[in-house]
Amino acid sequence: MKAIGKILGLAILGLLLIIVALGFALTHLFDPNDYKDEIRDLARSKAGLELDIRGDIGWSLFPWLGLELHDTTLASASTPQQPLADLRMLGLSVRVMPLLRREVQMSDITLNGLNLTLTRDENGTGNWEGIGQPPQQQDQTATEPATTTAETESKPGKASRPLQLDIDSLTVKDARVTYQDAQSGQHLSAEGIELTTGAIREGEPIPLKLNAFFGSNKPVMRARTELQGSLRFDNKLQRYQLEDLRLSGEASGEPLQGKTLNFSAQGQLLADLAADVAEWSSLKFTANQLRGLGELKASNLQDQPTLSGTLTIASFNLREFLDSLGQSLPDMADGSTLSKAELITRLNATTNSLSFDDLTLKLDDSTFTGQLGVSDFAKQALRVDLKGDRLDLDRYLPPPSKDAATQSRKSEVKASETAAIGSGTTPLPEKPTQQAWSEASVLPIATLRSLDTQVNLAIGSLTAMQLPLDNFNLKARTGGGLLTLQNLTGGLYNGRVDASGSLDVRPDIPQLTAQTRIARVPVERLLQSQGEQVTIKGLLNLDSDIRTQGNSQKAWVDNLNGKVGFVLDNGILVDANLEQQLCRAIATLNRKPLTSEPRSKDTPFRELKGNLTLRNGVASNPDLKASIPGLTVNGNGDLDLRVLGMDYRIGILIEGDKGAMPDEACQVNERYEGIEWPLRCRGPLELGAKACRFDNDALGKVAARLAGEKLSEKLEEKLGDKVSPDLKDAIKGLFKR
Template sequence: MVAARLHIVHDAPHMKRVAKILLGVLGVLILLIVAAAIALPLLVDPNDYKPQINAAIEDQIGREVDISGDIGLSVFPWLGVELGRVSVANADGFGDEPMATAQAAEISIKLLPLLSREIEVGTVGLQGLNLRLARNADGRTNWASISEHLTRNQAESGNGESPAESEPKNDPAPDDGGFSLSSLQIGAIDIRDAAVSWRDATTGADYRASGVKLVTGRLTDGEPVRLEFGGDFEAPEAALGGEVSLVAQVEPSIADQFYRFSDLSLNVIASGEAVPAGRQQASLTGAGEFDVDAGRFKLSNMALQAAGLNVNANVDGSDLGSDAAAYSGRVTVKEFNPSTVMRELEIEPPATQRDAALSTAGFDAQFEAGNEHVQFKQILATLDDSSVKGSARVEDFAQPAIGFDLSLDELNVDDYLP
């Protein structure tokens, strides 16, 4: 035992020299890899391989693809691709215009974190997207063939399994050597100047959005992120148009199917013949959460302002998507001027004997609801000098049966006569 220890001590300097040599070789290899990564985009022009790239994408989605813009490539420290104009052909029977076009797109993945089984994506950018979605008179959508092609490819790659057999199991956990959603990080999403249209030949619906923007901060599962969304919308058949903007702090937990939002600020301006007075503006603020697996949601401190009304609400929902779905909460309409609200909605207030009539009103109640009923409890409604208290219930929305138990303290009918 003593001799063995002395032998090890005697060889220690030699082992250090070997370690230094190995580290030196490793350093040279790393330098060579970095140099190759830097030189590769300079030596290889991906634009020379456009036909092969187009063919590879077409083989995956079963639809003609045209990358007419330039392709840019970076390798280290980010493996990145930048595309110029790209288009995806429409399905047969949906016209000659492409189903989708984009003026520019970019995405990158950092290489070194992959060694630690972490996925770090840079900014995902999309500029000038034009997405045309449609359903024909037979009820078939123009993206159905892409979905079917992807399903066939998945089945073929699964050793001939049928699509049903090749569907992923309800087990999101990766194996010990794989990646997980918790390891995914995205630097940001930056989509600007997008346009989306939806035409449904079965209903005649025609909806369009333009100037769409979607911008986020850093996306990490379970971490809060700021989200901005906005754009213009148009529904020509409904003589309706306008603009929408949304800002919120969102905390997604994709692995747990749980989503929370706060600091919501939603603003909508609607205009057109279908809008009272030709133009209306509404804003909504609040917070909430949604548990997909539990079928539960919660909306807190929601505040709606529109047409001279200020409405506050708190709502809880459970057993969503089932016959036992239940909703409860409280809604309050702050004191308002009914005559002013009617004028905002381009309704002429009725003439009254008393000038102060129809000048103040308010509402407050708790509610419980299901798929086929709603009940208001602890109602307190006011109109000028009068107040109503009690409860009310509506059963069977298809053939409503209305019941109520209300008490009115006083009402001077003469005040409201012409």
């Protein structure tokens, strides 16, 4: 038995020596470099590859099947003149015996100096197309291979053992990948690629590290990135995990205007292809000053991918963040705005939509909750449904500026106003003639025609155009070039404002309509908020229905038509003492000088009301009425909104106590009963009642009428019934003309 064992041992040893000798002979006596042409032909005919091995081929046979390629280029056989890749060196080795068990056990894989160039020509054909197919099969349909595969899979038999990988490490050095598209002119690149891994074994964590520089030409951008993590995969379950991911880098380029973006991200990545889902959990990310957390999950990866998750962005200075990205903000009335921003939301997205649900957004001292998103990227379909506690919109708008026409008009008003203040002793102001509105285009017509929006906004306290609105609500819709303000409501200075309207930009000339209702709003507060001089006070009630067209302030005013009704309760005509002016007129008729100072520089009234009919920027007001203690005022006239001027004729009737005038010289007697005292109001609209003077021409007619009545009385006293009634009427008529 010992002899048999010894013989078997010697036999095995002999076989091993023969195998080693055979391997030595093959690797030293057989040179694969002698067969480069055959290898090139084989690659072309079997794989559709144009292979050019300019360097030496190094190889070993046993126990490692080793291979080294130097200075090699690859191209598609259909475009051999356009190299797809070239590499400086590729080295790998595989254990021979495990291959028989469908196990790939490899030592270190080294790839050095890879240069991969992907291009599309003007016809959209890529230089990689056709690789993997022999030239004679590239023009055939895919049905034959599919049928063959199906037949192979359908054959009964023992299931093949899955391929198992066992690689000591993978090292890629100085690699470069570029992509060029001749149709779009787009150029992308990844350079300086350095990849190192630990042992690659299925089901076990594989440490890896990747460095690369990325670039593009549209726009010009450069980015440096570094990725570290631990990769785990299971080919049978189609499950791939990247654990403890850490991505960091920096970017610069044209969009950043010379600034640099430093970014980082970390978390756990999972792709389960069998379940058709991918997840990024424990997400943490930074971008300059911005810091955030989140959880993301993608579903239906193969069909219609959807993304959902949560996102939290910690409080940060949005203004400084945008500046660090080279993004300049437009001028704002308050330069300290956007100094604080914070976001918490649920995220839902598809390939054509994005929404932020259960959103809480804090911006400066405002907090909003609700939903914000785009339901269709192609249509720019914006959807907004938000509730906020407060917002001072004026802080975010451009600083107020006045154009030259407005400044000139202000100067004109100021000069007239200075002369008009008092009791009306100065000449009647002239109507303004200068155009008060800009001809510059206001609306971005092309943008408005493409808008598709639905906006529901509720804010507890909103300041806009210097107007403080409480319990503000807005509902608006846009689509197909028609913008509809369905409802706008809010409290204003303890009153209320309701409005609706539309903007139709479908025609060449935009059409605008507006309906407004204002209830018990102090008009002086409105004037003060707009920086205007307070010329009238009182609680304003207004109903309007107006329409216009055009795309400038001037066009809107020139084409303004519609109706406006107003009532002003318990008000004051500021710096306009109509009682004193009336007293001066009566004193003139009484031929007595005034001996006392005016009791007040203002005129209070119980009610001021009227209706305006707008025609091409001019408002006709035929029924102006004012109820002043002791007086009734009736008037008619026009407001020329094109130049912000007015021209009114007013009649004042004395009521009640006829002796309640402020000066003895203007005491009223029975002769003045029923007389309508004429007043003319003309000048810049901003002057209000301060532009009113008694009409001297009309006042002369009143004097003549009174003189005629007095003469008639004297004739009647002396002649009695001797004068016929016809003669009396004729004498009175002479003075009424």
